[in-house]
Amino acid sequence: MDVEVDGILVAAHELKAPLAVIRQLALSFDEMNSRDEHIRSEMISVSERAIKQVNDLIKVKRLESGLFEMEPVSVRAVCDDVTKELNYLFDYNRKELFIKYANRSRLVTANRELLYSVIYNFLLNAMHYSSEGARAELVIKEVKNRVRVVVRDFGPALPVDIWREMKRGFINKPTSIAMRPGSSGLGLFIASRFSRYMHANVGAVRHRDGTSFFVELPVSKQASLLNDFCN
Amino acid sequence: MIFVIDDDYIMAECIARATRRDAEIFPNAIEAMNAISDGKVPEMIFLDVLLDGPNGFTFLNEMVSYEDTARIPIVIVSSLDFDKDLSSYGVVGVLKKETMKPEDIYEYIEKYSD
Numbered sequence: 615m616d617v618e619v620d621g622i623l624v625a626a627h628e629l630k631a632p633l634a635v636i637r638q639l640a641l642s643f644d645e646m647n648s649r650d651e652h653i654r655s656e657m658i659s660v661s662e663r664a665i666k667q668v669n670d671l672i673k674v675k676r677l678e679s680g681l682f683e684m685e686p687v688s689v690r691a692v693c694d695d696v697t698k699e700l701n702y703l704f705d706y707n708r709k710e711l712f713i714k715y716a717n718r719s720r721l722v723t724a725n726r727e728l729l730y731s732v733i734y735n736f737l738l739n740a741m742h743y744s745s746e747g748a749r750a751e752l753v754i755k756e757v758k759n760r761v762r763v764v765v766r767d768f769g770p771a772l773p774v775d776i777w778r779e780m781k782r783g784f785i786n787k788p789t790s791i792a793m794r795p796g797s798s799g800l801g802l803f804i805a806s807r808f809s810r811y812m813h814a815n816v817g818a819v820r821h822r823d824g825t826s827f828f829v830e831l832p833v834s835k836q837a838s839l840l841n842d843f844c845n
Numbered sequence: 846m847i848f849v850i851d852d853d854y855i856m857a858e859c860i861a862r863a864t865r866r867d868a869e870i871f872p873n874a875i876e877a878m879n880a881i882s883d884g885k886v887p888e889m890i891f892l893d894v895l896l897d898g899p900n901g902f903t904f905l906n907e908m909v910s911y912e913d914t915a916r917i918p919i920v921i922v923s924s925l926d927f928d929k930d931l932s933s934y935g936v937v938g939v940l941k942k943e944t945m946k947p948e949d950i951y952e953y954i955e956k957y958s959d
Contacts, residue, residue: 630924631853634942638859641947665943 626671633668637661659703663738670731670804677811682728684812686721686834689729689754689761696733697752704741710749711737717756722831728808729831732816735801736765736827743769744824760815760830768824776802780818780827784810805829846885847958850877850904851893851922856942860891860922863947864954873897874904881914889958891950894923905934918957920950 640657676682697713704711722729733752740750748768755762772780776799779785785799785806805827809816815830847868851857854872861868869887871877873896881887890908894901901921908914918937921927927939938953 630943631856634924635853635855635859637943638856638945642859642862662943669943 620675623671623675626668629668630665630672633661633665637665666731666734667800667804670735670808671800673728673731674804674807677807682725682811684723684725687724687726687729689717689722689724689763689831690715692726692729693733693752693754693763696730696737700734700737700741703738704750707741708746709741709744711741712749712751714751714753717754717761720756720761721834722761723834724812724814724831725808728812729829732805732808732814732829733763733765735805736763736829739801739827740765740767740769743767745769757830759833761833762828762830764826764828766821766824766826770824771822772818772820772825774820777818777820780806780816783816802827846887847954848877848880848887848890850874850890850896850901852896853893856893856922859947860950863950864891864958865951866954866958874899874901874907878904878907886913887917889954890917890919891922892919894921894925905931905936909934918953920953 637658640654640661643654673682693713693715697711701711737750737752744750744767750768751764751766753764753766755764776785780802783806785803806816809829812831814832815828817828817830819826819828847861847864847866848871849857849861849864849868850871850873851860852872854870857870857872861870869880869885871880875898877890892901892904896904899907901923905919908917908919915935917935919935921931921936921939922942922945923939924942931939937957940949
């Protein structure tokens with residue numbers, strides 16, 4: 615693994631403990647008065663998101679040992695769980711999340727934990743970079759024998775160089791995205807690494823008014839055979 | 846008396862506070878073992894695994910080997926992932942530092958502390 619990326623992963627490990635402490639301190643406060651309670655909840659929520667990102671980075675390192683099992687996974691169920699977790703954040707930031715499931719309810723071959731993180735990172739990205747009042751979209755559709763999850767935002771366009779890396783299906787290391795201030799490209803880096811592990815295609819489509827990020831997974835043959843047998 | 850063994854003092858304080866009991870904090874396993882040798886036997890222990898000096902597993906081995914400490918309920922509080930059954934070492938539960946809540950700690954207190 616790239617030395618620079620390796621350094622990031624070591625740093626991630628070091629960040630885990632202080633983040634857990636910040637979260638625990640916020641939880642330790644007795645409920646504040648109603649005016650300030652949102653500050654406490656935000657501290658908890660921000661530290662939990664940071665912990666999640668740190669854990670994802672630690673998982674990038676663990677991918678090398680191949681410890682994540684591939685299994686039949688329901689994409690709809692994973693999307694349901696992710697949106698359930700992030701819905702409040704969209705509400706809090708006054709952004710709308712539009713969800714459309716246009717696929718048959720089929721299982722894909724994936725690792726549930728990794729797929730969750732890919733969709734989570736795409737959605738978090740869309741939440742950050744959709745303009746205020748605009749909406750982000752989560753769509754599941756079928757493309758031949760694959761299931762595609764698309765997350766569309768209505769924010770600044772994705773720079774061509776990042777689009778090319780996404781097209782190649784692999785982001786070598788986190789790269790800040792000039793047109794998206796504050797972005798370190800970390801979410802896309804994690805999503806591309808996890809997708810590659812799952813033999814999933816990952817990519818981006820540039821629009822004039824935003825970007826669609828997608829991950830495309832193979833339908834589980836094992837589950838399909840079982841389905842055909844039962845029918 | 847509840848023992849909290851954790852080298853991160855702020856985390857240990859959060860755990861001690863969540864027990865809502867008289868709790869003593871130890872930054873390492875040796876100090877906790879010395880306190881027990883001096884006759885201070887806790888009702889329950891919250892134990893971190895990665896510690897300076899002997900780690901949490903060494904402490905578990907030590908505890909289970911003595912008649913007077915073998916039955917003390919121990920809750921592991923760690924950032925590590927555990928998939929092994931540690932009940933033969935007196936471990937009654939595992940809490941992940943990144944996801945646990947104060948009420949999770951208190952639940953163990955209610956269930957296992959006198």
